[in-house]
Amino acid sequence: MTAQNKTARLAGLTYLILVICGILSLLYIPSKLIVWESASKTLENITNFQQMFRLGIVSSIITFLAFLMLPLILYKLLHKVSEVHARLMVIFALVSIPLSFVNxxxxxxxxxxxxxxxxxxxxxxxxxxxxxxxxxxxxNNGIQLSQIFWGLWLLPFGYLIYKSGFLPKVLGILVMLGCFGYLITFFGGFLDSNFHDTILSDIVGIPASVGEIGICLWLLIMGTNKMSFRKKVVKNA
Structure with a gap:
């Protein structure tokens, strides 16, 4: 296995940890504990299932630690495709980390x-x-603010995937579209309180979900194409 393939699989594994823990902390556990229409029921749930609530906190910490490491690993893999876009990817991702931990x-x-x-x-x-x-x-307000940067980092990341020559272009396109999905979700929800009840709210998140899970699994299972990677490096040298 080449060094590039090892880096790709490490990125895929880190991405998988991020996805699993993110789903657990942002979707599954809140859906089991929080009843927005009933403060008394929410307090009762959190009190009675405190370990689940704590698991949600631990999952959040693991998620953000993974998100701290992921862009750095991806930078190592993709910086020779475009140094500028690789740096932007890292900057946009890392800006969200302090905000997420404080939150x-x-x-x-x-x-x-x-x-x-x-x-x-x-x-x-x-x-x-x-x-x-x-x-x-x-x-929740902090999570929504973080979504701006969760979206922004996908634009240079998707571009790097698309231009790499060793990762599927279609995943790069989906990841770039995912950037706009996150931004539309944030600004749409902020400007219109009923936005999350619309069909647009459901649709705009699809490219990011498909693209991110897709590239996660591709990196983990397929790695990179050795010949294409070398050709790309030589071309940019």
Whole structure:
């Protein structure tokens, strides 16, 4: 196995960890615990299933650690295709990391509210429920802001895939489209409170999902084409 293939498979493995932990922390666990229409039910769920809530926090930390490493590994693999685009890819991805980690503090605040009886005694049940829901809202706002950079990094990444000569061009196109999907989701949701109820909201996220999972599996299973990689490097030398 060539060094390039090892790098590609490491990137694929890191991407897979990111995808699995991201789905767990951003979709699955919140769907089991959070009932936006009922603050009392949400507090009850988090209190009764605290280990699941903690697992969500751990999954978030692993997700963002993987996202910290992934662009650096991809840079090693793709920087000879285009140094400028490779650097932009890394910058856009890494900008989101501090924001994402600071955002997790809202979930730690929820644990503090639940675990310390004095808070419940001083605030009362209704106020405690309100504070928990506010922390969840703050967390969601942080996630939405992070989506800007989760989208922006895909544009140079998709371009690098497309121009690489050793990765499928169609995946590069899907990943680039995914950039605009993230941006449309953020600005659409921010400007129109009903945006997430529209069919457009469901459609714009498809290219990113297909493209990112596709390139993740391709890197993990297929790696790179040795001959194409060498030709590309020689051409850009």
């Amino acid at each position: 997790i503090l809202h979930k730690f605040s929820i644990l503090s509210l639940i675990e310390k009886p004095e808070y419940g005694q001083q605030m009362g049940a209704t106020e405690l429920q309100t504070q928990v829901m506010l922390q969840l809202e703050y967390y």
